[in-house]
Amino acid sequence: MKTIHKLVLKAYLGPMILTFFIVMFVLMMNFVWRYIDELVGKGLSAGIVIELMTYAMANMLPLGLPLAVLLAAIMTMGNLGENYELLAMKSAGLSLVRITQPLLIFVSLIAVGSFFIGNNLVPYANKKMYSIISDIRQQRQTLEFRDGLFFNGLDDMSIRVGHQDPDTHLLYDVLIYDNRPTNRGNMNTIVADSGYIRLSDDRRSLLVTLYNGETYEQTRNGQWYTKSALRHHTFDLQKQEIPMDGFVMERSDNNISNSQTKNINELQNDIDSLEIKVNAATTSSYEPLLKEQIFVRDHSVLPLPDSLRIDKRGFRDMQTADSIARLPLREKERIWSQARSLAKNSRNMFSFDETTAKQTLSQLYRSKVEWHKKVSLPASIIIFFLIGAPLGAIIRKGGLGLPVVVSVIFFVVYYIISLSGEKQVKEGNWEAVWGMWISSFILTPIAVYLTYKATNDSALLDTDWYAGKFKALREKVEPRLLKFKNAIKFKLHGKPNDAQ
Structure with a gap:
């Protein structure tokens, strides 16, 4: 490998790793935002959350790799062009194709690896991720009492708390409606001045400790209540340990298949x-x-x-x-x-x-x-590189400024076209080949055009070149406009504008 190829490859690896983690971080934030309501308030351990995030990250690799390749290619070639290194390479007789040859080989290896990632890793990660999400959805939320509101997160029980001390977690003005099957169909109503209600350490029992209260037990007599069925007694201290299910994260072997x-x-x-x-x-x-x-x-x-x-x-x-x-x-x-x-x-x-x-x-x-998604992923990675490398050589700007804007625009266009095609295929309006490959069919001519322009040192995105062309056009058009304006005024007033 030539020294210049090592230089280009080394210049690409840094932005590639950086942009990949940035893109994955953004996608992970989107995942967390989607499932935040199901994750918060259930007392999940750090291991469960990390495992879920790992599987979600693996699921997002097919979406993050093309964007990372595009952004890294624009940044690399933009940095080389901004530092005049690309110009020096071209002066030495190297074409843009020769300069990007090691990058193209490296990206081709990434594309081949992406197929195996999408074919083997992503299905396994999806199966595990959906299984964890299903288990989380079946888990109850932790006890969260709000002043003056009923908490109905327990089966056959409803608890209202007047006020909760934020420091000691002591509950005041406690009202409990207990209609559990263990009461043999009887409905118990408990009123207490204060107390503690919390889950046990293993989260399998509800520990209830109440002070200075009354218990009303209303028994059923057939389908009707009678006055003699009401029992009432007071207490200074009452302790209960009620078995509870659903507060522990129980892993199941959900064989989710889609x-x-x-x-x-x-x-x-x-x-x-x-x-x-x-x-x-x-x-x-x-x-x-x-x-x-x-x-x-x-x-x-x-x-x-x-x-x-x-x-x-x-x-x-x-x-x-x-x-x-x-x-x-x-x-x-x-x-x-x-x-x-x-x-x-x-x-x-x-x-x-x-x-x-x-x-x-x-x-x-x-x-x-899904079949065409796995096949089209490697092609989309190569197409994005063929767009990013010549585009970076044309704009000659590095960093995270203009390259990010340009790459996001291309990726949004690609994403919208892909989603539209996928929707048409799922509705049966298009064949799967056209719907899933239409974005590649549209972006491939753009990649070829940009490669041609960059090879010929085109000033496609050079603002100074456009400003010069606009100035020359203005200098050419302004005399003609002035001449036309004077002719119109001469017909209206009998004398040209210069004679005024």
Whole structure:
């Protein structure tokens, strides 16, 4: 490897690592903002939170890698151009393609690695992350009493606290409605001047300590309450240990399976099987349904030997009407009820088949989306590099200023196009190939154009060049505008502007 290639590669590694962690930090903040309501107030340990964040970070790698490659490429080539190092390399006879050759090889290795990340690591991380989130959602929040409000986070219990001391956590004016099954259907009402209510250290029991209160126990007598069923007694100190479930984070083996938790081989198997089901559903005939449900052949609707049994092709509906009209009223009602029941059953069977076909088709579209996502990720990384490297050589600005703005603009355009295409594919309006690759189809010509401009030292984003062109155009147009203005005034006032 040439020394100049080592210099370019070393200049790229620093911004690449820096931008990667910046991008992942921003994406992680978005993840935390989405799930903040489910994470706060449940007493999760640091290990659970770190594990969840790790899996979430692995899930965001396919989104963060392209942006990090784009931003690092713009910063690297911008720094080389701003320090005139890129100009010195070109003066030595090296083209832009030769200069970026080690970077292109390095980014190609990243692209190949991204395929294995998206195919193996991301599905595993998604499965674990969804399992942890499901366990967190099933966990109760910790005890949080607010002054004057009822806390209903316990099954069959409701607790109101008048005031809570923020330092000692002593509760004043406590009211508890206890309707747990362990009370054998009785409803207990406890009123106390003060007390403590907290979870045990293992978070499996509720420790209740009350001072100076009264207990009202109202027993059930069948479905009615009687005056003799009310019991009342006072207490100076009352302690209870109530078993509680749901406050401990219990890990489960939730085997969550969807299109985001499968690799490309599993997705291909799902696509093949789903396509067979969809084709079978779309080509299925409803003739058996009509024969078995609507046009019944066993004479269960009209058992009488009448004209309905004969060939009616020449009589159309006349024989049917005459035959039904001659039946007794009860037989007519029975026939009507049975026919309506058969029609409802037919409609339910048709609706079930239709719903199943729609669900199968939706799963097929989602599987195709995930399949093309895994394949298109390496291509998008290379395309972003081919946009960022020539763009940095053109703008010749390093740092986190203009490169960040330009890269974010390109990434937002790419993200919006990708989401729009994905939505069209999931709705069945577009083929998966077009919907998932449309962003690459649009950005590839831009990458080729920018590479051509940078190779030819184009001043595409040079503000001084645009200012000079605008000044030259202004100097060329202003005399003509002045001449035209004088001609108009000469026609209106009889003398040109210079003679005034």
